[in-house]
Amino acid sequence: MALPVEKYLRVAKMPHIWCPGCGHGIVLQSIVRAIHELELDTEKTVIVSGIGCSARAPGYLNFDTLHTTHGRAIAFATGIKLAKPELNVIVITGDGDAAAIGGNHLIHAARRNLDLTVICFNNNIYGMTSGQYSPLTPQGSYATTSPYGMLENPFDLCNLVMGAGGTFAARSTTHHARQLTNIIKEAISHKGFAFVDALSQCPTYFGRRNKLRTPREMMKWFEDRAVPARNWDKMSPEEREGKFPVGVLTKTQAPELTEVYGQLIEQLQQRGGE
Amino acid sequence: MIKNQARLLQGNEAVVEGAIAAGLKFFAGYPITPSTEIAEQCAAKLPAAGGTFIQMEDEIASMAAVCGASLAGAKSMTATSGPGFSLKQENLGFAVKGEIPCVVVNVQRVGPSTGMPTSPAQGDVMQARWGAHGDHEIVALCPSSVEEAFSLTVEAFNIAEEYRTPVILLMDEVIGHLREKVVLPSKEELVVKEREKPSVPQGEYKPFAMKQGNIPGVPPLAAYGEGYRFHVTGLTHGEDGFPTNNPAIAEKQLKRLNEKISSNKEALVKVEEFHLDDAEIVVFAYGATARSARKAVNDARAQGIKAGMLRPVTIWPFAEDALLKVKAKSPKAVIVAEMNLGQMVLPVKRVMGDSVPVVQVNKLAGQLIEPEEILSAVKEAI
Numbered sequence A: 001m002a003l004p005v006e007k008y009l010r011v012a013k014m015p016h017i018w019c020p021g022c023g024h025g026i027v028l029q030s031i032v033r034a035i036h037e038l039e040l041d042t043e044k045t046v047i048v049s050g051i052g053c054s055a056r057a058p059g060y061l062n063f064d065t066l067h068t069t070h071g072r073a074i075a076f077a078t079g080i081k082l083a084k085p086e087l088n089v090i091v092i093t094g095d096g097d098a099a100a101i102g103g104n105h106l107i108h109a110a111r112r113n114l115d116l117t118v119i120c121f122n123n124n125i126y127g128m129t130s131g132q133y134s135p136l137t138p139q140g141s142y143a144t145t146s147p148y149g150m151l152e153n154p155f156d157l158c159n160l161v162m163g164a165g166g167t168f169a170a171r172s173t174t175h176h177a178r179q180l181t182n183i184i185k186e187a188i189s190h191k192g193f194a195f196v197d198a199l200s201q202c203p204t205y206f207g208r209r210n211k212l213r214t215p216r217e218m219m220k221w222f223e224d225r226a227v228p229a230r231n232w233d234k235m236s237p238e239e240r241e242g243k244f245p246v247g248v249l250t251k252t253q254a255p256e257l258t259e260v261y262g263q264l265i266e267q268l269q270q271r272g273g274e
Numbered sequence B: 001m002i003k004n005q006a007r008l009l010q011g012n013e014a015v016v017e018g019a020i021a022a023g024l025k026f027f028a029g030y031p032i033t034p035s036t037e038i039a040e041q042c043a044a045k046l047p048a049a050g051g052t053f054i055q056m057e058d059e060i061a062s063m064a065a066v067c068g069a070s071l072a073g074a075k076s077m078t079a080t081s082g083p084g085f086s087l088k089q090e091n092l093g094f095a096v097k098g099e100i101p102c103v104v105v106n107v108q109r110v111g112p113s114t115g116m117p118t119s120p121a122q123g124d125v126m127q128a129r130w131g132a133h134g135d136h137e138i139v140a141l142c143p144s145s146v147e148e149a150f151s152l153t154v155e156a157f158n159i160a161e162e163y164r165t166p167v168i169l170l171m172d173e174v175i176g177h178l179r180e181k182v183v184l185p186s187k188e189e190l191v192v193k194e195r196e197k198p199s200v201p202q203g204e205y206k207p208f209a210m211k212q213g214n215i216p217g218v219p220p221l222a223a224y225g226e227g228y229r230f231h232v233t234g235l236t237h238g239e240d241g242f243p244t245n246n247p248a249i250a251e252k253q254l255k256r257l258n259e260k261i262s263s264n265k266e267a268l269v270k271v272e273e274f275h276l277d278d279a280e281i282v283v284f285a286y287g288a289t290a291r292s293a294r295k296a297v298n299d300a301r302a303q304g305i306k307a308g309m310l311r312p313v314t315i316w317p318f319a320e321d322a323l324l325k326v327k328a329k330s331p332k333a334v335i336v337a338e339m340n341l342g343q344m345v346l347p348v349k350r351v352m353g354d355s356v357p358v359v360q361v362n363k364l365a366g367q368l369i370e371p372e373e374i375l376s377a378v379k380e381a382i
Ligand SMILES: Cc1ncc(C[n+]2csc(CCOP(=O)(O)OP(=O)(O)O)c2C)c(N)n1
Pocket: A051, A052, A053, A054, A055, A069, A070, A093, A094, A095, A096, A097, A098, A121, A123, A125, A126, A127, A128, A129, A134
């Protein structure tokens, strides 16, 4: 489908701040395509972000947009969604933003099953602050604050969201841009909390330190390690070593918070009117 | 709300009554003594009033959610005490920068840190002023009765909405937990103000315009979902709301942000003047302490001492003009009584300079300052 770029992007705000070869533009494109293909009402869609390279995306998107504080995008979005449940609220976050400073908000939004779509531009590193490790940096990888290799265990954000009660979790990568678009479409359409772990490359700060010098090498790294979700379940722990599943990993239905609250308001107001 | 009938209300309850009367539609909070009743009352009353209550995972999230809800068009509030007030500061600064109307209640308790959770203090006066980083103006109101907890909450919303700014309702534990008889105004008697909406076509809307709006320096605010497609960021931004590193634009915007409050002080700053006309000794007190000060002034008068009280109802911006009037009359002394080691005394001293002696009456361990303590300071100063 041809994409009417000027409808969705604030072209006057270009050029964007991202480095050549950065994966964030590919994820942004997938979001725009998903919104276009779903024919979302652009006047009823709000896009919220925290702080990071990823968090700059809303500045380029021609919607109501909110660029908040580091880690807190989901909490701001919670206020927007609860105050105006008819809005589609999409959160753009980074791996540091979502999993470190904002980890608490992520798990609680998942637990509440609030109808937000959270898309994590996961480049396994703090891009904006020039390459410190994040809670998603793979063990052994190098960052400016893990000069001897990352010692800690990384999170699996999809598992975290599932464990917290999120009703939709999926993963894809910039290498799998078509799949990523489809997953984002499904996430936005999902009634309830939906999380997308969108693996993105930061050649500038992750690649350079980890022998993945070009964006191409980084995307190849995604290609080599990604396993379709349907195959993942059949794999032994040894086979899973160094790999990760892509696709929709969980999709269930549960009461959604704004709906439940709306019913409460209706009940109480009827009672008051009697 | 029962119309114009006397009711026995707690200060914290009166805040919620005032907020709902002012049109509160969204409350996000996290329980903390001595503010918790505000959250509890909102949980019970907001849904029936067509609003939404949520208990967030912490105070950082509460302040964030309040900003989000306000940008979606809902009048929004949060309530907390010392430790939670500290956590709110980053997003309070965001509300200042994004010019997001909202009300933040801080029912002060003894600090620092966890301190004395159930005991009163006035130790957050300077945190209210400077808790968020960077140059900014803030509006903070300080009730000294349950009736005022109601009326100043309404006022806090009115200022927040009209000036596109967060407003702090700086209570203390005494006022929060005090039960008093109050007569609430009827709907018709209440003045409730709404934020100014843009009147320009959608494509021309500048959410941070320099010269728009009913109040100088305050640009109208659209709500998300109305088709204006506007951007709000904590980064320094131009009139269109998008980040800029241009020092000239940054300076203009930052000045407007500060001046929309500082140049409207006359409208914003309210004080109570009690027996000031002929006062030789002036007690400067606010919140619960002003109740003791009032009694001390009355007792002093009964003993033939010309005492008076200046009570800042608006704590920030500082009641400079009212104090200058006091100074012009050359009183023998100004006594600053406060439940801290001396915070508001600093700006008072700045205004009085060397010409009027400033005396301090302080208590910081969770006990009210008693009228006798102020009275004896008055007698000493005369
Ligand atoms: C409270 C606070 N702490 C720290 C920072 C500094 N900071 C800005 S962006 C960032 C990390 C962003 O990393 P990530 O979320 O992974 O986004 P990326 O830049 O990689 O897209 C940090 C630590 C900040 N802005 N605010």
